[in-house]
Amino acid sequence: MAPLPKYLTGDKEGIKKFIDQFDVFLFDCDGVLWSGDHLFEGTVDTLEMLRSKGKQLVFVTNNSTKSRADYKKKLDAMGIPAKVHELTSAHIPHLGGTDPTLLRAITPADHAAIAAGTALDPSVGAVLCGLDFHLNYLKLSLAYHYLRRGAVFLATNTDSSLPSAGALFPGAGAVSAPLVKMVGREPLSLGKPSQAMMDAIEGKFRFERARACMVGDRLDTDIRFGIEGGLGGTLAVLTGVSRKEEWEGEGKPVVPMAYVDKLGDLRG
Numbered sequence: 001m002a003p004l005p006k007y008l009t010g011d012k013e014g015i016k017k018f019i020d021q022f023d024v025f026l027f028d029c030d031g032v033l034w035s036g037d038h039l040f041e042g043t044v045d046t047l048e049m050l051r052s053k054g055k056q057l058v059f060v061t062n063n064s065t066k067s068r069a070d071y072k073k074k075l076d077a078m079g080i081p082a083k084v085h086e087l088t089s090a091h092i093p094h095l096g097g098t099d100p101t102l103l104r105a106i107t108p109a110d111h112a113a114i115a116a117g118t119a120l121d122p123s124v125g126a127v128l129c130g131l132d133f134h135l136n137y138l139k140l141s142l143a144y145h146y147l148r149r150g151a152v153f154l155a156t157n158t159d160s161s162l163p164s165a166g167a168l169f170p171g172a173g174a175v176s177a178p179l180v181k182m183v184g185r186e187p188l189s190l191g192k193p194s195q196a197m198m199d200a201i202e203g204k205f206r207f208e209r210a211r212a213c214m215v216g217d218r219l220d221t222d223i224r225f226g227i228e229g230g231l232g233g234t235l236a237v238l239t240g241v242s243r244k245e246e247w248e249g250e251g252k253p254v255v256p257m258a259y260v261d262k263l264g265d266l267r268g
């Protein structure tokens, strides 16, 4: 049985010991640094404190509503220095997504064109489903027909919920759920906790896993991601989705190494 996590809020000595074990911190974003546009108190100072100790910080989000360039803007606006650590562009052609011509109600002409296949691009080989604040029936219909034609079903992640403005909202898993219902199979999920994501991060940053710590608000994605990735540590925060009751008690499948009430508590 995994030992209970160490509660670090208010434990100056414990916090120092914990931080000293790691060279690299992987930070989940929603529910850890911020809730939507609300930056949590202490986030900026905590990240600066870690940087001043020579720690490398990597931001690892499942949130697909922004490109890395947009995240850089968000971090800049919030006073968090960061580089756009973009993997060299994969040169994968794509359609759909934020295309404004799809932001409308489906029409009888769309039904006919989708059914006849004339609205479908024959070169599409995969449907990638992520968090989409503009999801609609037209996009779902197109995705469904591509899947029916044999496209590979992928998801950025299948998170059930998204923390924003201090509450929970439908997550990317709720976006792919109608398609799962329609095609009767689950997508291959590429975000946390998939180790494909860990391998990509490690390939880019070349860190020693034993000296890295994953900080997150979700047990089933972030903390699991760190544990299954063989990282030296995992730290849960209580400002997002998971509650401490989820790891308290016997036989809990995912238990972080330590937890704090909020990220800012790492300042000691």
Ligand SMILES: O=C(O)[C@H](O)[C@H](O)COP(=O)(O)O
Pocket (backbone or CB within 6 Å): 028, 029, 030, 031, 060, 061, 062, 063, 064, 130, 131, 157, 158, 159, 160, 161, 162, 163, 170, 171, 172, 173
């Ligand atoms: O539904 C989603 O896509 C996720 O809940 C959301 O984007 C999580 O982002 P993260 O906590 O990984 O920054």
Ligand SMILES: [Mg+2]
Pocket (backbone or CB within 6 Å): 028, 029, 030, 031, 032, 216, 217, 218, 240
């Ligand atoms: Mg999160």
